[in-house]
Structures are given as structure tokens and as C-alpha cells.
Amino acid sequence: MATRIYNVFIVSKSGGLIYDYDHTSSSGTVHNLEVEKTFGYPLDIRLISENRKMIVEFGARDGIATGHVLISMNGISIEGMSEEQIKEFIQKEENFPLNLKFGRPRLSTNEKIVLASMFYPFFALAVQLSPELGSSGIKELETDTFKLYCNQTLTGVKFIIVAESKISGSSGIESLLDKIYELYADYALKNPFYSLEMPIRADLFDTNLALAIDQIERTGFI
Amino acid sequence: MTIYNLYIFHENGTLLYYQEWHRRKHTEMSREEEGKLLYGMIFSMKSFVNKLSPSDLKDGFQSFKTSKYRLNFYETASSVKFILNTDTSVTYSLVKDLLKAVYAQVFVEYAVKNPLYKPGDPILSLLFKNKCDHFIKASSFYK
Numbered sequence A: 001m002a003t004r005i006y007n008v009f010i011v012s013k014s015g016g017l018i019y020d021y022d023h024t025s026s027s028g029t030v031h032n033l034e035v036e037k038t039f040g041y042p043l044d045i046r047l048i049s050e051n052r053k054m055i056v057e058f059g060a061r062d063g064i065a066t067g068h069v070l071i072s073m074n075g076i077s078i079e080g081m082s083e084e085q086i087k088e089f090i091q092k093e094e095n096f097p098l099n100l101k102f103g104r105p106r107l108s109t110n111e112k113i114v115l116a117s118m119f120y121p122f123f124a125l126a127v128q129l130s131p132e133l134g135s136s137g138i139k140e141l142e143t144d145t146f147k148l149y150c151n152q153t154l155t156g157v158k159f160i161i162v163a164e165s166k167i168s169g170s171s172g173i174e175s176l177l178d179k180i181y182e183l184y185a186d187y188a189l190k191n192p193f194y195s196l197e198m199p200i201r202a203d204l205f206d207t208n209l210a211l212a213i214d215q216i217e218r219t220g221f222i
Numbered sequence B: 001m002t003i004y005n006l007y008i009f010h011e012n013g014t015l016l017y018y019q020e021w022h023r024r025k026h027t028e029m030s031r032e033e034e035g036k037l038l039y040g041m042i043f044s045m046k047s048f049v050n051k052l053s054p055s056d057l058k059d060g061f062q063s064f065k066t067s068k069y070r071l072n073f074y075e076t077a078s079s080v081k082f083i084l085n086t087d088t089s090v091t092y093s094l095v096k097d098l099l100k101a102v103y104a105q106v107f108v109e110y111a112v113k114n115p116l117y118k119p120g121d122p123i124l125s126l127l128f129k130n131k132c133d134h135f136i137k138a139s140s141f142y143k
Helices: A083-091 A109-128 A171-189 A203-219 B031-052 B092-112 B126-137
Strands: A005-011 A017-022 A034-039 A046-050 A053-058 A069-073 A098-103 A140-143 A146-152 A158-164 B003-009 B015-020 B061-065 B070-075 B081-086
Touching: A005 A109, A005 A171, A005 A203, A017 A109, A017 A203, A046 A083, A069 A083, A109 A146, A109 A158, A109 B031, A140 B031, A146 A171, A158 A171, A171 A203, B003 B031, B003 B126, B015 B031, B015 B126, B031 B061, B031 B081, B061 B092, B070 B092, B081 B092, B092 B126
Parallel strands: none
Antiparallel strands: A005 A017, A005 A158, A034 A098, A046 A053, A053 A069, A069 A098, A140 A146, A140 B061, A146 A158, B003 B015, B003 B081, B061 B070, B070 B081
16 A cells, blocks of 8 residues: 655754655655636735745635745746835736736745754653653654654654555554664664764665655555 | 543633543643643644645644554634543544534533633533533543
8 A cells, every 4th residue: 555755854862853855846746736826906815924925814715725825926936026025016906917826835944943843842742741651752643634653762863754644554654664763773873974963964874765765655565 | 442631722722621531640730831831732733733734734733642642632613622632542533523522512502602601711610511521421432
């Protein structure tokens, strides 16, 4: 049974992101990425600016959902434009009809680092707020679009896999987590140029990880 | 199968209601502090999940599982949040149906429709407590 893997993260003992593998672009798993539409004046969706991005706040329609960001206007990327420029352009009637392209925001490396360090307190709080004695941290986190699997080693390193949510058994993912730990031990830790807690940059690790992920996606086991 | 405890939060984060059944481990904090901690965790978990998701979310965060328990989360359109801790053998879809029923048949009936209850205040009604207790105990996965 085929499983889709979206992301792999490795988080060090101190909560820093030391490795991330993005599988969403290469496997073509994300389909509703960008939508382009022609709009008349006035605009029937409400945009707000947040973190130097224009975000759809209200008025989802035709594949444009709340939370999507503005990517381009009339085919021209908005990168480099200031908020004021964009707002001014959108408010002028003579600029209409206007072609706007929206899409789900892609995670930047910085945002990935922030998310990785966010997971750390969740993991610790899950232990603290446990109603049962001797609980571990979060092993599985479930949403309607993806599932997150986490394996913490005895040395405190966390291996995190983000995968498709429609999987019945998670045995394949569990073996993939073990496999990644093995690869980490073999290709990162045994590398004489690798220092602990630092980002992993090893070609052998990358290729072997990609192989393992491909295999689990095709066959469902390692 | 076991149900440990239930938390109900208002949209502003106040703990409206807490009840426990088979809870074995308690935190050293007061109930209010524990509620704040849990609410804060769920709040940031929602935004975490929203950013991490490869495609658009409908319900968003549903549950997480550790070696010992599963925390199940259900939120109504008016942002009333229900958190039910069960053991790991219970699936989320079962819990979601139960929490939806608790919302519609207990929360709305005995809290919202109670004229003496002010929205946003902790629920102190004994009738609510009894109904909630019966409801949870009648579920298929309450031991």
C-alpha cells in the first residue's frame, strides 16, 4: 500500500532543526497550489497584510481559500513590491480587470526552524499534562490532511515524518523512522567532519534517505 | 478502553468545565493553571498544524497520541473547544461523534439554554454535571 511522505525533519536534543527534507515538490503531491483568476472592480475578497505578505482574510471562492497569499498581479510577481504599492494598485479602478494569482504559502527555511522549535514544548507538555502515569511525548499527531509521526531516541534526537493522513496502519512509517535513525547513525554521526547539534550536510545521508522514502512510498515497507 | 478526563474551553480560553473519570496522574498546578497550559498548547498547536499542512485544512488539528494516552480535540464553529483524553486504542472518529453529541445534547441543552448561565463563565450547574457524566459513561468506549 502506497503512502505519501511530505516532509522529514530531524530535531536535535536542544530543539534546533538539524535536517529537513521536502518531498512535496518532487512527488507532485500538492495539487491545489496556485490559482489565477480575473477580478472586476471592486475586489470581492478581503486581503490583509501580515509578515510582508498579502493574505486572503475573507471571501474564499473558486479554489482561493482563506490563508492563501497573493503571488502575482497581471502575471508579475509581487516579490519586491511594498505593501503600500500593492494596496494602492488594488484600490485603483483603472487597473481593473485584474489578474491575481493566489496560493498556499510555502514554508521558508526560517519558518521551518521556527516550527521545529515549536514542536519541542508540545512534546514536553504532552508528558506533563498526561492523565496516565509514565507517558512518553507525542508519537503521532493527526489532522484531516496529514499525520505527523515522531520518534525520540534515548539521546534526545527527534525524527519527525509528515505523511498523508489516510493510512490505516502506521507500521511502514515506524520502520521508516527506525531506518532514518540508522542512516543518521551511519552517515551523519560516523562522518568525522560532523559536529553534534549542527545541521547535517552529507550527500550519502541525502541519497540514502531519498531511496528509503521512495521505497516506502512504492511498497509500504522497508 | 478508558476515558480519562474532559475539558471544555470558551472561545476566549477560560476553562468552562472540567470532569475526570479514570485519571491516574495529576499535575501539581491548580485546575485553572492546568487549563491555561492546555489551552495555550492547543492554541499554538492549531497554528503549527496550519503552517505545516501541505494542503488546505478543513478541521485542522484532531488528536495526538503518546505511548499512554490520546488527546482528542473537537472545536465548534463558535470556537467552543472540547478536549477528551482517552487511551490509545480509541480512534478519533469515535471520539468526535461523542464530543459532537456532548455539545449538542448536553452543552447546548443544559448550559446554553439555562437562563441562569452567563456565557463565558465556568459551568457550575449540577444538572449539567450529572448529564455529562451519564453521557460519557454511556459511551461504547467507557470501561
